[in-house]
Amino acid sequence: MVTLNDYLYSGSTIFRILNNYIRDLRKDAKVNHNEIDLVHSNFLIHIQEMLEHNDFLTAQSQKIREFYRYMAKEYPFLAFTFRGRIKSLIRAEEKFNGYIVEYIYDYYEKYGSYPSVAQLKDRLSCFRDFIAYRIVISLPKCYSDSEEDRKKRELEYLYQIANILPEFLEERGFTAEPAEGIMESTSPLLKEEVHPYYRDYISHNGVNEYQSLHITFYDNSSRSYAEVQLRTKEMDDVAEIGSANHRLYEKTQEKDRSRREAIPEGECRYFDDAYERGMKLLNLQMKDLDVNMFAATDNSHVNDGCGLYRGRLILPYEHLSRFQTDSEE
Template identity: 65%
Template sequence: MKKLNNYLYSGDTVLKILQRYAEDLKQSAKETHNQIDLLHCNFLLQIAELLQHNEFLTSQSQRIREFYKLMANEYPFLAFTFKGRIKSLIRAEAKFNGYIVEYIYEYYIKHGNYPSLPELKNYLNCFRDLIAYRIVISLPKCHLKEGEICADEENKYLYDVANKLLDFLEERGFTAELSSFMGQKKSPLLRESVSPYYRDYVANPESSGYRSLHITFYDNIARCYVEVQLRTKEMDDFAEIGPANHLGYEKRQESERVKRDAIPKGENIYFDDAYERGIMLQQLELSKLDVNMFSAMNNSLVNDGCGLYRGRLILPYEHLSKFQNDLID
């Protein structure tokens, strides 16, 4: 079985690693008639194309940057950042295999047998976040009125931004996708006309405490899907450097072991392959990898300028709050 891990010690560039892995996986898939591995190859080629930063990404980021200009005019008192990234190779690979494991496990628990090949292939067409943009806002305390609570006021602005975002991007070639988030609470701050498109983890926090607003668009000009996340600084800190980030790893490992115990090895080749690839990725020691432009002291101290682990940044933009007029001479 071909695994990404086998290609991460050659000193090659990320694009060369992707090319070699995809070519070898395709050859193996033909020999074994493994249609899921062929689908996997196409997924890898899609990442390779994105990482080359083709012209459509420049066009896309420029159109999204127009919303930054709107926010700078409408919310001069807010501090906020816009970031765009292409999902990293390691995390994309982990997610692809994780989707296979999750789908087969949940199907087996529900039905007592395994999904058909067409069902599994159809499920694996669900990737929408290889390109993602994040808007993070913060309201400096100097702008709070007496009696106002910062978190409450930031939430109001967050939903206000969300209400404006959908129409703005749809006027510029994007089409919002209906959310598959079922049974969610409805925030009164989110307009009824836009609510069906958002996955609202602010009104519906995850068990880890993670909160954010997520919406997916299809870019009709670039012909690809993009995800946009909206958070306050507090939400972003919690997700990136707080419990939602650190505790999630151990919970994921425990969850994977439960799935492996439920499905005996050898009963489903697609589950077996995806599970092993996922476990191998979890066990990577980043400091020992040899990839051009990548270096790491350990799994926390990472310098990644090539889209291997952290993703490739395509839109860094920052607006500082205009508070000077609030200063007292």
């Protein structure tokens, strides 16, 4: 079986690694009549195109910047950041194999049999966050009489921005994708007309305290999907360095995937392959990798300049609150 790990110690560039992995995976898939590995190959080609930083990313980021300029004009008293990234290769590979493992396991647990190839392909067609943008806002304390008031107003501004975003981007060639009832908002601050598009992790606050608004757009000019996340600074801190930190999320996934061994080995090759690939990635020792523009002293201290582990930044933009007055906004 071909795995990404086989190519991460060669000293090659990330593009050479991808080229070789895709080539060998596709060749092996054809020899073994493995339809899922063919889907896997196409998935990796899409990642490769993203990492190449094609012109459409510049054009797309420019449209997102237009919303930044709108916010700077309409909310001069807010501080906010815009960030954009392409999903990292390792994280995308983990997610692809994780989807296979989880879907087959859940299906087996429910029906006592395995899903068809067609059902599995349909599950793997749901990737919408290769490209993601994040808007983080903060209302400086000098504009509020109390912390409770500041948080209340900050949340109101966040939902105001969420209400405006879909129409703003649709006028610039994007189409908001229905969330299909996933994490449907219960907040009265979200307008009825935009309800179908948002996954609201604020009104559905989970066990790990993760909070954010998520919406997916289809960029008609580049024919690609992009996810936009909206958060307050406090929500972003919880997600990045607090109880919802991604490393803690991954630890939960590790435990979750370890239970998948309940499926008898050898009965479903798609499960077995995805499980093995996923476990190998989770056990990677970053300091041993040899990939161009990547360095690590351990699994926590990583300098990634190639989109291998932490993704590639495509839009850093920051607005610091400059407008100040003694009166209420």
